[in-house]
Amino acid sequence: MMLRSVLFFVLLVTAFFVTPGTGLHAAQMRLECPEVIGIGLPFVVRVESDEPLDRLRVEWGGKSLQVPGAGKTAVEFLLGTDVLKSKPGNETLRVIKLGLSPLAVQTSILVERRDFPEQRLTVSTEMATPPAAVQERIARENAEVRAVLSVDSPDNHLVLPLMRPVPGDVSSAYGLRRFFNGLERNAHRGLDLRAALGDPVRAASPGQIVLAADHYYGGNSVFIDHGLGVFTVYMHLEKIEVGQGDMVEAGQIIGLAGQTGRVTGPHLHLGLYVLDLAVDPAALFFAKQGQ
Ligand SMILES: [Zn+2]
Known part of the structure; x- marks a missing residue:
């Protein structure tokens, strides 16, 4: 495997x-x-x-x-x-x-310890500091995500190295210390890959779609369970093209790239989670190619 x-x-x-x-x-x-x-x-x-x-x-x-x-x-x-x-x-x-x-x-x-650079981004005010009216929505979505990511399914579908979901380069690395409109927020816990609006987004490894939903920060998001507590997450999609419960192969199109949620422009945010810990996906793509 x-x-x-x-x-x-x-x-x-x-x-x-x-x-x-x-x-x-x-x-x-x-x-x-x-x-x-x-x-x-x-x-x-x-x-x-x-x-x-x-x-x-x-x-x-x-x-x-x-x-x-x-x-x-x-x-x-x-x-x-x-x-x-x-x-x-x-x-x-x-x-x-x-x-x-x-x-x-x-x-x-x-x-x-590793030292991560700072990144300063400008987004709309309601994305930097969400209004009280959406706090409940954000809390509900966080709870939904935690529940999904805390499962450890016994069937191991993971294949390494991961397949690149879009051909674009990394625009924001994992771990960046992030400031939105000058306010420090959580570190960047995934990888941003360059993608144009409507570019196909492909599953990085085989697995089962366990969540496909529109979230406040993530926009249209797809969560794939690869088994043994490992998940990949694809955010800011323009369109989702899979349904909850679907089994997907590596390379299968799961949606189209977009700019939904908290973004400064179209790109794909790829997350990799192991036992609900957000890890750096880049190590599992690039080491073999020596990139
Ligand atoms: Zn990102």
Whole structure:
């Protein structure tokens, strides 16, 4: 599923356990993950076992993820940190192999600070400081998004590297410290890609449409569930061309680029979420091409 060349693995942890009761059997589980990761960057974790894996529970950043083993001896999944919600410092990754002879391994990953540039944008007053009349709408939409992004579906559809949803270059990178009309707002938790009004927008990876809605800040937005807590989000669309519940392939058109919501012009905002943490999608597009 995963392209291991995309990301750099440096840490190996091996754990030996004696099965209670028999005392004869030593089970083994090996964990591969980065030792150090820049804040906001996604990374792949690989777990190998000498016995078929039933299911795993992964604990990371105060969240937990259920990963089906499906009888295989190795599984991979994506984790990451969020420029807004995570903090630099050591973060514990714990993987528990559930089943008849449970095993657990844990390690510490150093989340490194990164410096992000400032970006100053001018938008309409009601987009910089929403009037009281729309606060309820914004709160309701935030709750809807949180509910969608907190699901960890067991079917893993994710294919890496991600496919570019539009051909345009990056116009605003992940992590920018943003000021709207001079007022500091949340950091940019996605990637803006250049797109003209009406350009087709394509799914970055296979998955299921779990939300297609018109939101105050995001405008017309599509959320795709790729399984195991991973989602891609496409915002500011002129038109949505999929419906909630649809399964889509990588490269399938999901809508047309536009300038709905809080924007200064037409573009595509692409978000990548892992366990409700907004991570930088760029690392999963560009590393292979060396861009
Ligand atoms: Zn954006």
